[in-house]
Amino acid sequence: MKLLEDKILAEGRALSTSILKVDSFINHQVDPDLMNEIGKEFARYFKDCHVTKVLTIESSGIAPSVYTAMHLGVPMIILKKQTSKILNSNVAQTNITSFTKGTSYELTLSLDYVNENDTVLIVDDFLANGEAATGAVRLAQTAGAKIAGIGILIEKSFQKGRQRLIDQGLNVYSLARVARLDEGVIEFVRH
Numbered sequence: 001m002k003l004l005e006d007k008i009l010a011e012g013r014a015l016s017t018s019i020l021k022v023d024s025f026i027n028h029q030v031d032p033d034l035m036n037e038i039g040k041e042f043a044r045y046f047k048d049c050h051v052t053k054v055l056t057i058e059s060s061g062i063a064p065s066v067y068t069a070m071h072l073g074v075p076m077i078i079l080k081k082q083t084s085k086i087l088n089s090n091v092a093q094t095n096i097t098s099f100t101k102g103t104s105y106e107l108t109l110s111l112d113y114v115n116e117n118d119t120v121l122i123v124d125d126f127l128a129n130g131e132a133a134t135g136a137v138r139l140a141q142t143a144g145a146k147i148a149g150i151g152i153l154i155e156k157s158f159q160k161g162r163q164r165l166i167d168q169g170l171n172v173y174s175l176a177r178v179a180r181l182d183e184g185v186i187e188f189v190r191h
């Protein structure tokens, strides 16, 4: 998606060979016009997949997911990283290990909102090693739902996430595919 690639080139900063900082429009400050266009694009791409719910992982996946859900005309569900006392029955949980952050957490889905009649689209901001997306897939499958696909804003194509998801037979649509990062260098996969 040219709009997103241009924004990444204009405002993104490669901090190292592995980390891209996009705090000014995705991770901290959010650009609502860009999120709306992203939502439109995901809705266009997945329009024939009979999506009934959009699933995302808090927190940076929420903004693009709301717009995607709005353009598909379906609800959006936030997979929670912290369980609250009022969300402790009828839930599915799975452990996620983040290699980028060196942490792990329990991801929770309320089974009140996803069941075997659903076809879900999973949307997230980054795809690195695919830990978070694979966890979201596990939760949706535990609920009995079908998976329409995975929509990603920024895929770091030099990491193994995409291949891991494709190996599970999943349809992965990434709007920006980063081939290489280095201090001051951001290169995309050629179309």
Ligand code: G4P
Pocket: 018, 019, 020, 021, 022, 027, 057, 058, 059, 060, 061, 097, 098, 099, 100, 101, 125, 126, 127, 128, 129, 130, 131, 132, 133, 156, 161
């Ligand atoms: P994975 O799920 O694909 O394996 O990714 P990983 O565990 O390595 O990533 C963990 C967190 O780090 C995720 O955010 C992910 O979005 C973020 N992340 C991964 N690579 C980058 C990067 O190059 N730049 C930035 N800005 N973030 C990256 P999170 O912990 O879920 O945080 P948030 O959604 O609350 O922002």
